[in-house]
Amino acid sequence: MQNPRLASRYAKSLVDLSSEKGQLEAVQADMQFLQQLAKTNPDVVALLKSPIVKPDKKQQILAAIFEGKLNTISAAFIRLLVAKGREGNLPEIAQEFGKQYDILKNISKVKITTAVPVDAAVLDMIKAKVQAGTDKKVSLEASVNPDLIGGFVLESNNNLYDSSVLRDLNDIKKQFAENIYVHNIR
Known part of the structure; x- marks a missing residue:
């Protein structure tokens, strides 16, 4: 992030204005939409x-890109x-706007990464389990990373729970590299 204080101030102003206007x-x-576009x-x-x-010229180009796609407040903000x-x-x-919105609406972002795509029923069950441990609404984002081989990685509120086969293999590799068992034989 280039300038987090600037982003925070502008985002806060936009949150306040859009809340005030009911938008x-x-x-x-x-x-x-803008985050996805970026x-x-x-x-x-x-x-x-x-x-x-x-x-x-930027105004003209951006107006052409966002024509009819943005709320009047968002367009004026840009x-x-x-x-x-x-x-x-x-x-x-x-x-930053998204982060402040989540705080305002008491939403907790949770990201789950699996080795293969997971169906919606399993994702709903995971979301329910995560939500059971908190008073916040949970927003679950799922992604796929075949490098994990199996298992999953769950990220929530700056916490990481890694239950992947890749992690297990890396742990075993580290144990062999340290070779603690040879030292104990002597």
Whole structure:
């Protein structure tokens, strides 16, 4: 993150304004859209960060990209960022907005990574188990990483529970590398 304080301040202002106007959910959807766009389209991020492209040209390009896709508050916010020369921080502001939204709505993000895709019923069961241990609503994000071989990795509130075969194999490899058993024989 380039400037977390700046992202936090702009995100807080946007949360406050959208809450005041009763548009918090719509702006949250827009910020998720912007985060996804930043992840999947490096050209848009390059445009936002480019010092060569003039602000008025950026305004035109962004207006064409987001035409009819964003709430009026979100569109006005992006215009403000471009006018202030802060458009390069838009992806991190959108991410920070999501964090502040989750805090405001008492939502806990949980990410589960498995070696193979898991069906929705199993994901619902995992979500129920995780939610049983907390008073927060749980938002479950699932991803697949075949390198895990088997098992799963669960991330929640800066905690990591790694129950993967890859982790077990790495632990065994480390034990053999340390070779603690040879020392105990002598």
